[in-house]
Amino acid sequence: MxxxxxxxxxxxxxxxxxACQRGELTVQRCRDCGRRVHLPEPACPYCGGTDLPYEAVSGRGSVHTFxxxxxxxxxxxxxPYVIAWIDLEEGVRAFGSVVGDIAPEDVRIGMPVRVRFDDLPGFGRIPNWRPA
Known part of the structure; x- marks a missing residue:
């Protein structure tokens, strides 16, 4: 284990x-103001709306900071491992590890990345980020 x-x-x-178990990255989108929200929230931090269904996003973005x-x-x-905030194409920020064929010292702010789902034993698929 x-x-x-x-x-x-x-x-x-x-x-x-x-959605992660299906290999799909989703974020909440407020039905009142239309803004995307991540990490999950019970109410929209922008307008206070409480109708926040999950929508699939592209899984493409760039490293904001790491x-x-x-x-x-x-x-x-x-x-060593790399954790990063990723600016998704859809205008929302996601968090996770940068993995794949890249040395930690080669990760850069602005670097294009794509979501990659890896198996966490005992749980299932979790999103990580790999160079695009």
Missing amino acids: DPRPLPRPSALTAPYWE SVVHRAFLPGFEV
């Missing part, structure tokens, strides 16, 4: 994780 902590879907986040982690504070994380 993988020692990394597993996501704990709630009523709010279950649709997001269910950090290279050199010391793991929980078991199961192989260092």
